[in-house]
Amino acid sequence: MKWSPSIYRSRIDPEWIDYNGHLRDAYYVLVLSHAMDALMDELGLDAAYRARTACTLYTLEMHMHYLHEVKESDELSVTARAIATDAKRIHLGLAMGCPRHAEPVAVAEFMLLHVQQGATPGSAVFPAE
DSSP: OOOOSOOEEEEOOGGGBOTTSBBOHHHHHHHHHHHHHHHHHHHTOSHHHHHHHOEEEEEEEEEEEEOSOOBTTOEEEEEEEEEEEOSSEEEEEEEEEOTTOSSOSEEEEEEEEEEEOSSSOEEOOOOOO
16 A cells, blocks of 8 residues: 655654654654544544544554654654554554655554544444545
């Protein structure tokens, strides 16, 4: 499957940098989490959808691969691709890039579940649209 155009861009906050001058590992995941929010909005799973349906996506599993160091001067962009989908789940790939590297600086896979929230949250089938 093909990677999307960039779904999210981020500058590096100086507080995200560790004692070696590199992006702390947790902040790679923070950037990807914000990218996931942007993707949800792009797919129509936005605030209006969540208010109307009481449904959202939950992350069930994540696998992170750190490939290159990120420095404070870098600007990050994130692309996405659906690896697989079914009636309730999205297996999603995200790639984080920066202009200093031709290849991604990190890649991650997420297993996302469509959940009906409420007193007893549970998985829910995606609507037809």
